Every structure is written in structure tokens, then in C-alpha cells.
Amino acid sequence: MSQRFTITVNGKSHTITADPDMPLLYALRDELRLNNPHFGCGLAQCGACTVHLDGQPTRSCITAMSAVGEAKITTLAGLGTPEKPHPLQTSYIEEQVPQCGYCINGWLMTAAAFLRDKKKPTEAEIKDALSGLKCRCGTHISILKAVKRAAEMMS
């Protein structure tokens, strides 16, 4: 039943044995101990589990291991570091965005892909791009400020 999978995460290759139906989220969290993608719903409704597959924001909670294939996986830990932060990480700190912080993985990974593809977005475009992501603490106002700030840094 279980199969061997070789996946590339944040530039490193890993081989794991798993049920082909198992969502990627559990491989990242339990096998590779990459804790940044969080379990929020398991239903692709909140975004807390978002990673990039070949640069595309993907909900890892519903992405079966068998569907990952050769795609290069990037998690929040692979987006930037304190020494070399992604502009969104810088702006999130400057705007002091998170409260509990459990959701920010989804917002940051989704916004990072959006800002890479869309220079100088309008506020409406930012909102549309982030629509569907959940934040229960209500930090949306700071999120918008931070994404706008990062957009300026990236343009």
C-alpha cells in the first residue's frame, strides 16, 4: 500500500514512504518536521497549509502524495530567512501583522506568488488575490498594509 516518494522541499531532496493518498501536509509536518504549513481545516478552505508547488500556491492538506510528482516544493521556511528575508516577511514584521499567527503561512505564501506575478497591484487586486484565506484574529487591516508595503518594495 505504502510507496516511496522522493520530493524536493526548499531545495533539498527527501525520500519518504507513505500512503499515496496521504496529503502532502503530513509528509512535510510529520516526516520532514517542517512545521510551518499548519493544519487548519483539511478541506482547502482556509489556506493555513499553503506551500508552493513549482511556485504555485497549493493547499497541501488536500494534495495527495501521488499528485506531487516532480514539483519543487517551497514552504514558508524556504521563502526567506532573517538574514535574507522576503519583502513580505520584512513588511509583516514592520506592520506587526500577526496576532496568534497560525494563519500567516497561507497569507504569506499566497501573497508571495501574487506579488511575484503582479507588479504594482491595486488594493482591489490584492484583496481578490487573497480572498478565501481565513484569519480568525481579524488582522486583515494589517495584512493589507503589509502586502501593499511589500508590493512597493518589490516594484
Add this chain to the structure above:
Amino acid sequence: MTKFEHSSAFTRRSVLLGGGALVVSIGASVSLDTVLSLQSAYAEGAKPPLTPDQLSSYIAVNADGSVAAFFGKMDMGHGLTVAIAQIVAEELDVPFKRVKVFMGDTSNSVNQGGASGSTGIQYGGKQMRMAAAEARRVLVEMAAGLLSTPVEQLAVNDGVVSSRADAAKRISYEQMLGGKYFNVQLDWNKQFGNTLYAPGKAQPKNPSEHKIVGQPIKREDVAPKVFAQEDFVTDVKVPGMVHGRMIRPDVAGAVPVKVDESSIKDVPGAKVVWDKGFLGVVANKEWDAIQAAQKLKVEWSQVDPPFPEQASLYDHIRKASVRKRSVDKENGNVDEAFKSAAKVIEAEYEWPFQSHASMGPACALVQIKDGQVTCWSGTQKSHFVQEGLALTLDLPVDKVRVIHTTGPGSYGRNDADDCAMDAAVLAKAVGKPVRLQYMREQGTGWDPKGPASIHRARAALDATGKVTAYEFTSKGFSRVDVNTNGGKPHDTLCGQTLGVALKSGDGFGVPAESYAFDNKRLAWETIPPLLDRSSPLRSAHLRDPVGPQIHFASESFIDEVAAAVNVDPIEFRLRHIKEPRDMAVIKAAAEKAKWETRPSPRRDQSGSKVSGRGIAYSQRNGTRVAIVAEVDIDRSTGKIWARKFTVAHDCAQIINPDGLVKCIEGNIVQGVSRTLWEEVTFDRKSVTSIDWLTYPILDITETPAEVHVVLINHPDLPPTGAGEPSIRPVAAAIANAIFDATGVRIRRVPFSPERVKSALS
């Protein structure tokens, strides 16, 4: 003599200073526990007992000069730890960056009540302020002896005590105490929880001397979060750990009567843990535990569906027998005044069950090793969970350690405490550490709910339109069907599934305002729960417990009365409000929002898209908030955009203005979500709000465009809370703005597009 000679004279025996009032004990080997614990390692040596009457229970000075503050409350994401560090640094006269706050670990803090009722600064900060002031007094007194200089001739700068006359005479805190514990008795009031208070002999600083308190210092936990360097409770792992999942019935109240373990024999390592109504599974891998929970064949007892149809919820509340009635405020003769009224205005408002719906379902990890229990939990109240675990596992409290670890959001008594108990039962049953996370449908479907309620208000007017009497009565499910914490098995889902009977408490509340009417009565009534055991509609505290519902009704009604007498809503309030600080927040919000004085509704709009503005205000345990909401309404769709908020906020002394503004913004946005979208749905069998589709919350496309916050600071008044007060008037401000725009009064939350459209047509 030099300071070094004094240092060397400072022996490893106890040194008596200041006439014997102060004992500083030094020595004793470092225990293994201390070495193992990163947090305890910030201070070493023989520690006095961890009791509220010991200064060492709150403050330690480390060998490197850093200061550890041990805090029995915790930060739920509002930056409370920053504020506490500011208070401690201020009173101790050390740089802010030298203070590290450890919170919510039962092994190094006393029970200050956990996160509770917006009292982090109001009560928790008060205690830490007194402890830090006492620590400074003690250290200065020690320095006086060591420097042979009277206390009054000493100054403290950045943790160095020096003679004002001779700067060469100086000694640092760490030279005197670094790495050793304070052994100083405090005057404890013998209470635990929020009201715990244990001052020393010191008086805290005069606010006019404050240099750190009041500054906009940033949080240090933001960077670890955005760089994925912080472990949440969901991320903690220990060797040998297995994963658990719980199984809940489709019909609330049912219990398993037959469990077919062979149905999960193909799931690697899966085991069933079943005891009465408690049913869970464990497996070595998380995905396997999930699979096992889904595949397990269970036959449940046949029970009658316990709930009414949702459509009849408010009728149920209206007709239900009153279990307890409380008149919390009354003056004059209300009944007589209504008899002689020229006109009576009446209205009734309705508020649904709401879910904490935390960002992730609760998670806890419990390890039982050599009779010692360690629990990592996102709970708001570690010390109560410690008690609950001791009772659940039948162990002494001192065998249980609970470590608060940042969880997936917390807005009151959510599912965290239940999860800790369930994890402990699983861990005991399988003899391994168990990490349990609930599934989404359990996080929303089975968390304790904010209670549903109805609210009746009436006002008597005389022939001139003067209000002669006012009565407000809430009737609803208790706010404490289960208590604010998991300290007792009957208050946890775990305890109830194991057969402990629910002990539903009675609690609600009345409007917190200062309207002075000659005859006034504010009352509440509670009704019995819908199900007396293991109910997914058991009620408990949800952010600003019962505040949003009560003030939605009371502040909507005040607006209704103002409209009935054709007076501007702010002018009407200011005529009747008596407390100057209440008036000040209303005036401040009105001024900032450029409020145009006129009665509501406005009558100058036509077409499908209309706008309006509304005011609402309330108090909360000393804090005052006034909110002006400006909303846009599309009459053709019923869609509301709560576009702009102006919030005037007075919580007396402000510790950190930036943190405060963020906290208020979150309150407003969550308040908009609760008002426009949130309603727990259920059928006769159980709760049907089980995910983000069936329990929608605010989307970023609906976020207010502007939230302007006016902070009113009273540095000379003791600080009051900010974690919840500003969510309180949000619903009424929006309702009043809708009325202003449309002339239609919506008296049932949430203001979903369907409901608004139907109300407007």
C-alpha cells in the same frame, strides 16, 4: 571599600539587611529539572516554594543581568508580553530588552488566572508592577548595605545602583543577585486567579516618571512567526509520541454501544480507546490516526434528537422556563412609571449561538512518564488545566505540569481545555505520549459556544418625549454552561463523555453604561441547556462573553428611542449619560468621524446603494469605548460593507499604544465578522456548522477600508482592559448605521445578505 570587597563579603550564607526584614538566601545545587528546563534555566539556585507570596515567583535576576518575569497569565496574540516586560523594566529600572517574560508554565508561575476577561494588564500587570517595584526596593536596600550608602542617596540606571554623590560607588543587580533567587515574602491576599494580589513594601513609580511604560515597543514574537521559527502547540513533538483523534456521535447525546475494532485492523498501529462515551483512536502516524477515526465502525445508542429546529430557537428561548433571574441594577419605580407613560417603545433583539471557530482545531500533547504528567496546550488557563488534568488522571496537582504553547487562536473558552483532557485520557490508556488535534468539524462543531439569547427593551416616554422609565432584560442560555476553564471534569467534554454530570452554572449580564433615567431596571434570565451532557451547543465564554449580544440590543434600543423622539443619536446619548469619561469617548469618536448632527434616519438617498452612520458605546470593567460605524448597503442584494470605523478608546493608563491599536483593530474586524456572518447552525440531531463554508467568517474582500482609533490616555489612572471592550459595541454601531441609511431596524444577528434584503423589501 570598593564594590568588590563588598561582593566578597557577601557570603554564601544568608545575609540579613535592613533590620532583618529582608533575607536573601544563596546557594544550593541546581536541580536536574532546572537544567532540563530552558525557562527555569534563566535563574538558578535554590528556589523558594512556587507560591504567590514569594517574590521569586514573579521576578528573577540572572547572572548576565537579564531579568526573567514569570507570568501566570498569557498573551493570546495582543502583545501582552511586551506590555508586561515594559511594566517590569520600568519598575526595576532596567532596559526593556533585558526583560524576558515567561508565561503560562505551571512549573514557574503561579495561578494569576490565565488569559481572562481582558485582565492581562488590569490585574496581571498590576501584580507584576508591584513585584518588580519590590524587587527594585530589595536590590537598592542590598546595595545600600554593600555600598555603605543610605538608600535615599542611591540611584538606579539600567540595573546598576550607584551613589548620587560618588559615581564610583556602584554595583549592578547581577553582581548582587545574578543567578540566585529572591527570598522575599510578599503580602499575598490569599486569592488565586485574576484577583491574586501580592504586593511588597515598595510603592510603584509615579506615572510621571515613566520612561518605558507608554512607549510603542514592538513584539519580538512576530519575526519567529514569519520566518517559521516558532513552534506552535501543534508542532511540539516528544520521543515515542503517537497521534490521537476523537470520534463524536452524529446525534448529540448518543454514546457508543458497539465498537468494531476489526474495522481498523488494516490501519498501521491503530488502537481504540473506549470508555463509556469517550471514544478515540491512536496511531503512530497522524494520517493513520485520521484514517482510523474515519474507518472505525461504531454503533451508537439510540437517543431522541435533543435540539429544537433551528428556526424555532428564539421561540424556544422565549418560552423556556427561567432557571435564574437576576436584577443587577434598579432605581426608581419602573413598573409604576410604565403605567403612567404617555408612550411606550418596545423592541426585542436576537443573537445566535456563535463558535470560537479558532483558526485550527485544538491540539494538545500529553506525556505521562514516571508518574509525572507534562501537557503542552494552547489553553488560556494553564493552571486550571493543571487542576483538571490532576482530577481527570487522579493524580496530585504537583505531579502535573502544563506548558502554555501558542495555539491556533483563542477567544475565550474554546476547545483547547477539552483537548488537553482528551489527550491525557488517551495517553494514560495507551501508555505513550499522545498528540491530539481535533478535526475541523470538531473545532467548529464541538467547541463550547457563545450563548444564544433574546433581549427585550422598553422605554416609557411622557407627553413631552422625555424618557421616564427604561427596562432591559436579556434571556438566554447561560454564559457558563461549562465554566471558563477546564479545571473540573464536569466542565470538559472529556469529563462528560466519561460520565460526570454537567453542572451548568448561571450567568449572563446587563448593559454596562451610565444612562441615568429616573426609573431603570437591568436584568437577565438564564434558561436550561438544550442537552444536559456532552452537548455541542454547551455554552461558555466567547470573546467578551455576552457583551456583543447585550450591547447590540441595548445600544440599538437607545438609538430607537432617539429616533422616536427625533433627536440626533449622539445628542440623545449625551443628554442621559452621566460619567464624564463615557461622554468623552463619545465626543472624541464623533469629532474624529466628523459626525453631522441630525436625527436618524437620513432621508436624502434613493437608489439601491445607500450609506449610513451609526454610533454605539459601552463600558467594560472600567474601559470605555465609543464607535462610529459608516456602512454601505446594496439594497438589491442585501450586502453590507462596514466600510469605516472610528473608535475612541479609554482604558485609563496606556502601556503600549501600538499594541493597543492592533488589539482594537482585531476586535473591530472580528466584531464585523460576528455581526455580519456568524451563526452556528444546527438541526434536531447536532450542530451543522462544521467548517468554513457552514460557519462563514469575514473575508478580506469585506474588510473595513478604514479603522481610525483615537486613544484617550489617563496616565494617572490604573490601566484597565483592552482585549475585549472594543468588540462590544460593534454590532450596534453597524445596526444603527443600517437604520440611518435605510430607516429599517434589523434586530437579529447576523446581518446576512438574505436577512438584510428581506428586511429591506
